Amino acid sequence: MSEAVSRPTLEAVAARAGVSRATVSRVVNGGDGVREPLVERVRQAVEELGYVPNQAARSLVTKRHDAVAVVIAEPETRIFTDPFFALQLRGISKELTAHDNQLVLLLTEGRDDHTRVARYLAGGHVDGALVFSLHLDDPLPGLIEGAGVPTVFGGRPGWSDGSNSAVYVDCDNRGGAQDAVRHLVGLGRRRIAHITGPLDQTSAADRLQGYRDVMGEPDPRLVVLSDFTVGGGERAMGELLDRCPDVDAVFAANDLTALGALRVLRERGRRVPEDVAVIGFDDVLPVTEQSAPSLTTVRQDIEEMGRLMARLLLRALTRGKPATGAPSSLILPTTLVRRASA
Amino acid sequence: MSEAVSRPTLEAVAARAGVSRATVSRVVNGGDGVREPLVERVRQAVEELGYVPNQAARSLVTKRHDAVAVVIAEPETRIFTDPFFALQLRGISKELTAHDNQLVLLLTEGRDDHTRVARYLAGGHVDGALVFSLHLDDPLPGLIEGAGVPTVFGGRPGWSDGSNSAVYVDCDNRGGAQDAVRHLVGLGRRRIAHITGPLDQTSAADRLQGYRDVMGEPDPRLVVLSDFTVGGGERAMGELLDRCPDVDAVFAANDLTALGALRVLRERGRRVPEDVAVIGFDDVLPVTEQSAPSLTTVRQDIEEMGRLMARLLLRALTRGKPATGAPSSLILPTTLVRRASA
DNA sequence: TTGAAAGCGCTAACAT
DNA sequence: ATGTTAGCGCTTTCAA
Numbered sequence: 001m002s003e004a005v006s007r008p009t010l011e012a013v014a015a016r017a018g019v020s021r022a023t024v025s026r027v028v029n030g031g032d033g034v035r036e037p038l039v040e041r042v043r044q045a046v047e048e049l050g051y052v053p054n055q056a057a058r059s060l061v062t063k064r065h066d067a068v069a070v071v072i073a074e075p076e077t078r079i080f081t082d083p084f085f086a087l088q089l090r091g092i093s094k095e096l097t098a099h100d101n102q103l104v105l106l107l108t109e110g111r112d113d114h115t116r117v118a119r120y121l122a123g124g125h126v127d128g129a130l131v132f133s134l135h136l137d138d139p140l141p142g143l144i145e146g147a148g149v150p151t152v153f154g155g156r157p158g159w160s161d162g163s164n165s166a167v168y169v170d171c172d173n174r175g176g177a178q179d180a181v182r183h184l185v186g187l188g189r190r191r192i193a194h195i196t197g198p199l200d201q202t203s204a205a206d207r208l209q210g211y212r213d214v215m216g217e218p219d220p221r222l223v224v225l226s227d228f229t230v231g232g233g234e235r236a237m238g239e240l241l242d243r244c245p246d247v248d249a250v251f252a253a254n255d256l257t258a259l260g261a262l263r264v265l266r267e268r269g270r271r272v273p274e275d276v277a278v279i280g281f282d283d284v285l286p287v288t289e290q291s292a293p294s295l296t297t298v299r300q301d302i303e304e305m306g307r308l309m310a311r312l313l314l315r316a317l318t319r320g321k322p323a324t325g326a327p328s329s330l331i332l333p334t335t336l337v338r339r340a341s342a
Numbered sequence: 343m344s345e346a347v348s349r350p351t352l353e354a355v356a357a358r359a360g361v362s363r364a365t366v367s368r369v370v371n372g373g374d375g376v377r378e379p380l381v382e383r384v385r386q387a388v389e390e391l392g393y394v395p396n397q398a399a400r401s402l403v404t405k406r407h408d409a410v411a412v413v414i415a416e417p418e419t420r421i422f423t424d425p426f427f428a429l430q431l432r433g434i435s436k437e438l439t440a441h442d443n444q445l446v447l448l449l450t451e452g453r454d455d456h457t458r459v460a461r462y463l464a465g466g467h468v469d470g471a472l473v474f475s476l477h478l479d480d481p482l483p484g485l486i487e488g489a490g491v492p493t494v495f496g497g498r499p500g501w502s503d504g505s506n507s508a509v510y511v512d513c514d515n516r517g518g519a520q521d522a523v524r525h526l527v528g529l530g531r532r533r534i535a536h537i538t539g540p541l542d543q544t545s546a547a548d549r550l551q552g553y554r555d556v557m558g559e560p561d562p563r564l565v566v567l568s569d570f571t572v573g574g575g576e577r578a579m580g581e582l583l584d585r586c587p588d589v590d591a592v593f594a595a596n597d598l599t600a601l602g603a604l605r606v607l608r609e610r611g612r613r614v615p616e617d618v619a620v621i622g623f624d625d626v627l628p629v630t631e632q633s634a635p636s637l638t639t640v641r642q643d644i645e646e647m648g649r650l651m652a653r654l655l656l657r658a659l660t661r662g663k664p665a666t667g668a669p670s671s672l673i674l675p676t677t678l679v680r681r682a683s684a
Numbered sequence: 685t686t687g688a689a690a691g692c693g694c695t696a697a698c699a700t
Numbered sequence: 701a702t703g704t705t706a707g708c709g710c711t712t713t714c715a716a
Contacts, residue, residue: 007466104446
């Protein structure tokens, strides 16, 4: 565990190359307006000295940090069992890296953390924030707005009904759900149930809405509340089977839930898809491909969503301060992926 | 997406409180050596103005960043399916947060990223690094050593045989494996197989070693190479059943692998644990508790490992520059958790 | 105990 | 095209 040594400064490079600090600075930042031979001399000096710019000094004057905060507010354990966040993080990371921005991860567990995060964002450590706002009553979005940091949300924030100015990236939860249920209808199913996600999250609420759009006025017993987890899916499916033994199709709010449903159906001796067809949502490959039977699901490109969130933010950041047409939210399409379960 | 506004400076607070910048600085940094009435005045001014120190300016003079990089080099998709990393991240995040340090996440996918990471670390943006070095031939550790940044590794690095000075946190992979196999022996099992992880990772190699320690000279057909994934576990179990139909116990290198094995055993009509006992490693709850039957496994406290990595690094960072007794690596104990599968 | 002043390393006018 | 210079906002001697 070696100690950090003091790094060479611009000054040192300038001395070595026999030029002024300003010239070195120009070369380091792209080299525009500096004649070729000088550029070469400076480059060499940089190389020889192993010069790396001091980011703190640079930020102090530019007020840019080339860093973006990713705020994940997930008190539940979902983040640790659902590959969803990891995939989105990967997309974000790729995009940020491509634009030389750093990713500062802010994990929050409870209310105390919220003020901490708000303070951090307000402190001007980062140029912007990518926020996963998962619950309707979450105070975080408000705090963040107050911090005055450009922000893009992952998933439609609960308090934004389109009227609001919040920028977010989401998939077409409602449309995807409609597709799923229509497919089930097309299969000739009549008793189509829905196992929901936690309805204080817009993704879950929107999927339920899509289900309702197609079903019209469904038997209320066909809708069971759940929580996006395998265990929750199991419990819900059990309940469902108890109160509607004639159910012949299930649209689960996500793949994990579908997995739980599949398990219970098998235990209870129902054949999938012969007796009961099952459709999930997300298309998290390790789940959908390895389940038995493999899972028909509504695919959303999670990694791409992460990438787009970052891109949207970065664009807003570079597009000089004037609000040259505020960036608007993005709703990505979904596609139904047919496998064995429906 | 509001624009950042210019924040008040030390100067402004000083003016408002009617004191010098130096005094404000002292108060903000703990308030030692400032008389109570003044402290109060300054605190109030800070409050009223909503002052937050500019970290860049501070870093420029203190050369501290209160930020730690977490480098995860995982080209495989494992990071996205195994809760392992997420849990460790959570532990790290908690510890860093408790000490007002930020977490800068560096995800690397390939060789190109390595130089990028090395440059970043060398650039003095962070005070230290937490590195997950997963493969024996990974060039990253070397690059990082070269960057001269205090570093703690997650898991024993391949090139460190204890002789090396690298600091790391790991669990007792070998001992845990021994416990597992001994338990199987105690159950009266005679044909105990091992499905390994990728052997270029020390955790997998150490677990295999633990298996060998107890088994002595096992039938080589009882050892099947795999890769820490569910799919890999399925393939390995299939192979195992084909070449050793008399196998009566399996020690899988991790829980995901065990899950795959369980699945294949069920398909092939073997009862667990009656016909074949199965033990995993990690104790990732959503896997072990929800598998059918629930999984007996070797528990390691993953979140705690993350926390300890951060603590070790932070300690090295604060303990003034003099190497006041270099921190040494930590090996956490494991415990066998008995459930239904063995 | 408090204040004055000197930078930390860099960028960005402004001169030349 | 290149150099000179004035800060960015903060901490930290050093004096008072």
